[in-house]
Amino acid sequence: MDLFQIIKEIEKVDPEVYDRFDSRRRVFKHLTGMGKKLTAAAIPGFVGALFNKAYGQTAGPSVNDVLNLALSLEYLEYYFYDTGLNVQGLIPNADRPAIEKIRNDEGGHIKVLREALGAAAIPDPGRAAFDYSGGKGSRTGPFAPALLPGGTALYFGVAQSFVDTGVRAYKGGAPFLMSNKDILEAALNIHSVEARHSSHIRTIRRGLAAGVSGAAAATTPAGADPKLSPKSWISGTDQGGPSPNTNPSTADVYGPGTNPVPAGVPTGITFPAEDNVVQAGRTITTDSSISTAAASEAFDEPLDYVKVKAIARNFVDNKTTLFV
Amino acid sequence: MTKQIHSVPTEDQALSGLQGALPRRDFLRYTGAGLALTGLILTGCDDDDDDVDANSGEVNVGSSDIGVLNYAYALEQLEAAFYNQVVTGAAGSYFASLGANSAERQILTDLALHEKAHRDFFKNAIPATSIIKELTPDFSAIDFNVGKRTSSTAKMGVLDAAMAFEDLGVAAYNGAGRFITNPVYLTLAGKIVSVEARHAALIRDMMNYNTFVDADVVDLFTPTANSAPGVGVGTGKEKSKRPSEVVTVANQFLQAGSKLNVSGLV
Numbered sequence: 001m002d003l004f005q006i007i008k009e010i011e012k013v014d015p016e017v018y019d020r021f022d023s024r025r026r027v028f029k030h031l032t033g034m035g036k037k038l039t040a041a042a043i044p045g046f047v048g049a050l051f052n053k054a055y056g057q058t059a060g061p062s063v064n065d066v067l068n069l070a071l072s073l074e075y076l077e078y079y080f081y082d083t084g085l086n087v088q089g090l091i092p093n094a095d096r097p098a099i100e101k102i103r104n105d106e107g108g109h110i111k112v113l114r115e116a117l118g119a120a121a122i123p124d125p126g127r128a129a130f131d132y133s134g135g136k137g138s139r140t141g142p143f144a145p146a147l148l149p150g151g152t153a154l155y156f157g158v159a160q161s162f163v164d165t166g167v168r169a170y171k172g173g174a175p176f177l178m179s180n181k182d183i184l185e186a187a188l189n190i191h192s193v194e195a196r197h198s199s200h201i202r203t204i205r206r207g208l209a210a211g212v213s214g215a216a217a218a219t220t221p222a223g224a225d226p227k228l229s230p231k232s233w234i235s236g237t238d239q240g241g242p243s244p245n246t247n248p249s250t251a252d253v254y255g256p257g258t259n260p261v262p263a264g265v266p267t268g269i270t271f272p273a274e275d276n277v278v279q280a281g282r283t284i285t286t287d288s289s290i291s292t293a294a295a296s297e298a299f300d301e302p303l304d305y306v307k308v309k310a311i312a313r314n315f316v317d318n319k320t321t322l323f324v
Numbered sequence: 325m326t327k328q329i330h331s332v333p334t335e336d337q338a339l340s341g342l343q344g345a346l347p348r349r350d351f352l353r354y355t356g357a358g359l360a361l362t363g364l365i366l367t368g369c370d371d372d373d374d375d376v377d378a379n380s381g382e383v384n385v386g387s388s389d390i391g392v393l394n395y396a397y398a399l400e401q402l403e404a405a406f407y408n409q410v411v412t413g414a415a416g417s418y419f420a421s422l423g424a425n426s427a428e429r430q431i432l433t434d435l436a437l438h439e440k441a442h443r444d445f446f447k448n449a450i451p452a453t454s455i456i457k458e459l460t461p462d463f464s465a466i467d468f469n470v471g472k473r474t475s476s477t478a479k480m481g482v483l484d485a486a487m488a489f490e491d492l493g494v495a496a497y498n499g500a501g502r503f504i505t506n507p508v509y510l511t512l513a514g515k516i517v518s519v520e521a522r523h524a525a526l527i528r529d530m531m532n533y534n535t536f537v538d539a540d541v542v543d544l545f546t547p548t549a550n551s552a553p554g555v556g557v558g559t560g561k562e563k564s565k566r567p568s569e570v571v572t573v574a575n576q577f578l579q580a581g582s583k584l585n586v587s588g589l590v
Contacts (some may be wrong), residue, residue, distance in 0.1 A: 108545025199525035204482020
């Protein structure tokens, strides 16, 4: 068996064959030396494994893919907050400092992700790439009033959907970053900040619903509609989020991920909806004798990259290459 | 389940797979070495706290994945014990004094349930052969009769302590992520840490509105004036803490004999 002859033949139809041996040169170098030691019986298995690696099922997103998806989401969020701050009277004065802080944090995350990606970073898509109406570029989607004066309540509803999608996206992306511990830690440190943002946006929404601002907004008024006045943590599926009956709907933000799980997701990781109460085979309601609501609130759920892109794609012009 | 091609175990398998010590002990029993060792093991072991170092009296969480799980279990034990004392009134009257519909009552009630769920989860999920013992907290630095501390020299109030525990928990999970090798465990830790971050942000907002992210916990980003996105100083990242830093704080809330040793997590 002349392996190199085989590869030469493959090269005629697939010029990229050498690049497909993904541990590239090193694996390939070893091969030359090892060939002498391998018995004739062992070679087919070894070659099979090598080609399986090159042409087998796609391994899922690379570290750069995950970071660029995160970067795209950060741009989506950054321009949303920045645009909102520029609309006269949209964000109440009491809440401007918080939204400025959140906008700035997103700017920091953009910086961190760009530095991690280096030349592989996607270019800044610019404000015009995004359609915050949820209309995929038509600018007439159901959330169009959110960025007009008077759209305050809807604006914060959309903000909640973005930030909760972001929290789930980082959680779903983390396992793909485990090969680089420093990048993993940076992503974890962004993930928890996004969760802090979500908590605060939800506090603002409770305050808007109750007609108060400041620390008093922490109260959930008795009998309040959880779609307008959510807790600071996700309870069940939050009844589909702030706008479950529009198209696009915010229900996907709290719903299950892609099933079966997309390529490359490590075995054992699943993407249930946020109302999940079973963790690692343990039923939390039973183990702790607590309500279904409390058991679901105690654990946030990850979302897979395919679903995240599908949600985000509603908010970009469909001619862009973002979230494809 | 038919899709398990690779060696990464499922959640169930991974957790039960960690109980590998048991069959090995059975195996040893049938070997000469086993016979010789049995006597030593039995005299050297006390069923309840074989994770406690006889010399230092510290509870060693262990290393690698099990170490991180035990470490998380230890922190969740602290939080759960704290909120339990708050809501039962066992250690003071602050919670009982809150109005029926007050924000503090609603939130502390929820937090107590969430942290109980976290503690019980680790308690049930970590294999019995590897789990650390139940820790005995020492909350003498906390005044359970007040919400906020009355002066910088006074004991922490309930909200001060809640903020300290929640912030510490977030920084601890983020700083320990790098020690996890099993992606299923990383995801599980991620499911919990964002809930802790939600707690931390809300408690901080109750203490001082708009401090949900602030310079003590997040490396705030300051954009250059009129800059394009991503240009400026800072990172907008949470400040994670390594296990050794976390334990210095956590041990202040643990009694002698329950203090943690995380030397395996480096």
